[in-house]
Amino acid sequence: MSRFLIVVPPFVGHVNPVAGVAAELTGRGHDVAWAGDQELLDRLLPAGSTVFSVACPIPERPADVRGFAAWKFLWESMLVPLAHTMLPGVRDAVEQWRPDALLVDQQALAGALVAGSVGLPWATSATTSSEITDPLAAMPAIGGWVRGLLADLRLRFGDPLDGHDLRFSPHLVLAFTTIVLAGDPAVAVPVRFVGPSRRPARPIGFPWEWLDDRPLVLVTLGTANDDAGAKFLADSLTALRDRPGLQAVVVDPAGALADVPANVLCRTEVPQPELLDRAALVVCHAGHNTVCEALDRAVPLVVAPIRDDQPVIADQVVRAGAGVRLRFAHAGAERIGKAIDDVLAEPGYRDAAKRVQESFAAAGGAAEAATELEFLARST
Known part of the structure; x- marks a missing residue:
């Protein structure tokens, strides 16, 4: 050994x-x-x-x-x-x-x-x-x-x-x-x-009984916790409020979001891998781990990169056909909502995510x- x-x-x-x-x-x-x-x-x-x-x-x-x-x-x-x-x-x-x-x-x-x-x-x-x-x-x-x-x-x-x-x-x-x-x-x-290497489960409390049969959207910016991140999350809430046919979990590390609609649950921390097992779509900052964890489950994405490697990873998602890209600083509720609608409505995004998933499994x-x-x- x-x-x-x-x-x-x-x-x-x-x-x-x-x-x-x-x-x-x-x-x-x-x-x-x-x-x-x-x-x-x-x-x-x-x-x-x-x-x-x-x-x-x-x-x-x-x-x-x-x-x-x-x-x-x-x-x-x-x-x-x-x-x-x-x-x-x-x-x-x-x-x-x-x-x-x-x-x-x-x-x-x-x-x-x-x-x-x-x-x-x-x-x-x-x-x-x-x-x-x-x-x-x-x-x-x-x-x-x-x-x-x-x-x-x-x-x-x-x-x-x-x-x-x-x-x-x-x-x-x-x-x-x-x-x-x-x-x-x-x-x-x-x-x-x-x-991707699936990480060992870490116990994080979550009210699983809150989820129902509606398509689940996970919104997360990782550890981003500045004013721009808060605005993006608030705009996501606005977009989701207008889509009661969806459920969403929004990761809000600062616990600062207010006026949360009934179809959205905000948490400072979530058991992300387990939620991804049930998700229909992920809205994120194109962090490599979140992208790969989503695609490892054939979940398509809406990506809004902030900095560092995130624009590169966002381009990879778009090139693979597994999602759409937004400009982080100029996304706004209308664009976020449209991107969510487009990815959920077009089966080609999930098909592409499935192709990436298959390559992950073979690796x-x-x-x-x-x-x-x-x-x-x-x-x-």
Whole structure:
């Protein structure tokens, strides 16, 4: 049996997909530990998980940052400083746990640096497909700037003789999607498309008796909780009020929505996978996890991307034919309502979602990811 260390940044969407892989590895008799934010991992992982606490401070992102400014903030103010602060804790975790291999999230650059410096095999966890499809290809100057930041990190803290991109392990990249949705990879590394990894169930209270036989719409913006997000959710309520033939669950993290119509239930947190099993449509921000969890159940989407990788994922949904895209800042109740009507009325969207679902099932999910990691650990 082998020992694995999973290195993750302090972002929910980057922990949930690999939680299923960790459960699969544990079920096969392997030892698995995590390195990351203790509070977040204690909340998301099963009780008794082995966690090495790593400092993961994250600055507050300005709510109005979009486009290139968002990419600049992500790399310059979040990911590069995060690599610096996580390095000592990840090194300690490797020294104490003595893993045979690491699984490193693309945004936990410290894991790649440590693995390279000590000569351990490591796999990249690509919990979003945006990087492997090279979203900056049309902006070569920005792409070069990012590669320069990564090269500087490697020269200062990793193996200076290794010229690989820290976002992509030269051994293995696990992509939690498929080519049917994401398209062909644009990187010269071994990418294994395993499809989404279903996360272990986490008990979250929900009044299931409230649901009836009407089509169910789930509205969620993930953890987005600013004024623009509040407006989008309020506009969604208005659109849904005019459609009493539908039921909807709206995720309202701040608990701030008022004047909620009778056919809508607002909750600060929901058991999303279980709700998706019953949903007819999802309205979301095109977060990779939400999109893949919906399509894994053949549920079509209305996507309104906000920033970062979300426009890339939204384009993938539209290109696959599994949903329609709205402009987040200019959606409004009328456009949201029309998009809901169009997707529910046109069976082609659900048919396309079904095609993506079939590709996910064929890819193997957490079981296939675990098999690839077993092979990586044995190959050293």
